[in-house]
Amino acid sequence: MIVERIWAANSLRNFHYLVACAETGEALIVDPLNAAQCLEAARAKGLEIRQVLNTHEHRDHTDGNAGVVAATGARVLAHANGASVIGGVDRGLARGDVIRIGRTVELEVLDTPGHTRSHVCLLAHGDAPALFCGDTLFNAGAGNCHNGGDPGLLYETFVNQLARLPDATRVYPGHEYMARNLAFTLDREPGNRDAAAALEAAKTREPAEARVTTMGEEKRVNAFLRLQNPEVIARLRERFPEIGEKPDARTVFVKLRELRNSW
Numbered sequence: 001m002i003v004e005r006i007w008a009a010n011s012l013r014n015f016h017y018l019v020a021c022a023e024t025g026e027a028l029i030v031d032p033l034n035a036a037q038c039l040e041a042a043r044a045k046g047l048e049i050r051q052v053l054n055t056h057e058h059r060d061h062t063d064g065n066a067g068v069v070a071a072t073g074a075r076v077l078a079h080a081n082g083a084s085v086i087g088g089v090d091r092g093l094a095r096g097d098v099i100r101i102g103r104t105v106e107l108e109v110l111d112t113p114g115h116t117r118s119h120v121c122l123l124a125h126g127d128a129p130a131l132f133c134g135d136t137l138f139n140a141g142a143g144n145c146h147n148g149g150d151p152g153l154l155y156e157t158f159v160n161q162l163a164r165l166p167d168a169t170r171v172y173p174g175h176e177y178m179a180r181n182l183a184f185t186l187d188r189e190p191g192n193r194d195a196a197a198a199l200e201a202a203k204t205r206e207p208a209e210a211r212v213t214t215m216g217e218e219k220r221v222n223a224f225l226r227l228q229n230p231e232v233i234a235r236l237r238e239r240f241p242e243i244g245e246k247p248d249a250r251t252v253f254v255k256l257r258e259l260r261n262s263w
């Protein structure tokens with residue numbers, strides 16, 4: 001499986017991804033925003049875009065659909081419940097569906113509500129598992145729930161699906177927020193040495209060169225995957241004493257998300 005990450009260089013800090021079959025050169029573009037950029041990246045790599053995949057219905061993940069389709073005739077895939085908002089969707093997706101790219105790539109569709117209620121993540125299995133997670137999981141962070149989302153649903157998605165993926169799973173999110181999110185983790189858990197080291201490393205990298213993390217690393221540096229950590233809980237109680245001495249994981253997640261909204 002070929003994965004080409006394309007930095008959009010915009011204020012929202014979007015990433016697009018070309019996912020392609022190494023044998024046939026057929027490709028799927030994840031979350032096109034800037035169609036010209038996506039088309040140019042495919043051309044430069046000798047890849048042929050045959051499918052467009054929107055992880056969810058927000059415009060910064062769909063605005064490039066029309067341009068890519070006009071140039072390539074690609075089919076558009078998105079969550080079945082988000083299709084009417086996005087428009088022009090050829091294949092509505094549900095949990096467990098399989099997306100095939102060329103001869104060698106298969107992506108499993110995960111139904112991952114929380115950031116919005118109609119959000120899919122794509123999971124590549126095999127020796128080098130990979131997750132294309134849109135605005136659900138970010139490097140060291142979690143998506144917000146401001147525009148059609150629900151933090152309780154996002155918690156369920158994190159705990160019941162994402163946290164159970166193999167540690168080796170590479171994480172390909174929809175935006176580059178690594179340094180900002182690591183700073184949030186350190187604000188919640190000042191003793192987290194892995195997060196401190198990752199932040200130092202992130203500061204010296206251009207966003208286009210941001211490191212690709214794994215789920216194993218995310219479990220060490222992402223506050224939203226460290227819901228049982230005593231320091232995280234103790235610091236949270238200083239801010240929200242009403243959560244009590246032994247808050248459940250869901251409460252910790254929702255309060256972290258609330259805090260991050262104004263942080």
Ligand SMILES: [Zn+2]
Nearest residue numbers: 056058115135
């Ligand atoms: Zn979004």
Ligand SMILES: [Zn+2]
Nearest residue numbers: 058060135174
């Ligand atoms: Zn987004």
